[in-house]
Amino acid sequence: MQLLLYGVLLTFVVFAALAVAFLRDILSAIIAFAGFSFGVAIVYILLRAPDVALTEAAVGAGVTTVLFLLAIVRTVRPGGDRLFERVAWGPAIIATGLVGVLLTTVRSLPTIGDPNSPVATSEITRYYLENAYPQTDVENVVTAILAAYRGFDTLGEAAVVLAAGLAVLVVLRKEVYV
């Protein structure tokens, strides 16, 4: 049952990704991209990573889609009735080769839920799982690590978001800020 669900979801994700690459109409491609993000988010939930799934659903399927939509408002639809883009063989061969190379690493990944995987047996994982709650009173270990043990890194991430926002403000509204 679980396997079937994974099969359906992963097939959907792969086809959505192919649709993004091949659809000629950019609006359709953006919608396919949102569908791709949504499928990946559900895969993350099945893999018990709800924090990542929430981020993927909110940012990948939600915010990026909207920003892309805004960006294409001023573009024009390509003429003609063809549904799909013509395949450019050079880039297609390079992309396929890259996918092939990456696929060779899949074999060395631990199986899902393997108790002997390096992550599960690691000293650091054990330390966080044992000490995060007594030391921080926070039940979500991910939050405890992000905001307490790795708080400085998270400050850096927040600074990156802030810098990105400021950069766009400066670029788009230059008459006000420069």
Next chain:
Amino acid sequence: MSAADGSLSAYVESTIIMTTVRVVSPFVFTFGLFVMFHGAESAGGGFQGGAIVASSIIMLAFAFGIEPTREWLDDSVIRLIVGVGATTFVGIGIGALAFDGAFLEYAAYGISHGVKYGIELVELGIGAIVAGVIVSLFMNLAGGFNHDSGGDDT
């Protein structure tokens, strides 16, 4: 009405979308706040909650037009929210120094469950930054079309 000034010709006033957004957006906004506040106990946190809060504002802009939304939620308000978020995060970090702790050492404040409150405040700060930046990205990308409409035709 808002499309009249040619701000975004793609905007179409639709009763169905406006009614749906009017009903749904308060729930989305509340869910975003929940994810932000409840990040310590369940999945979520500042980044996710901030993105959800921002998307509820963007929904409003989609339904009622970007210009009316910009008039309702001024750019300076968004900038203030971002600034308050960043100040909260850095302030909590530096405040710990005043209590003889290390930077961002929440336990230094000496309040019971201080670490937890510190983490939650930091998450709220992150949420404010993310929500504000996403909304201002949206508003400025949309507004950019107005400013450039004469200039950047290639």
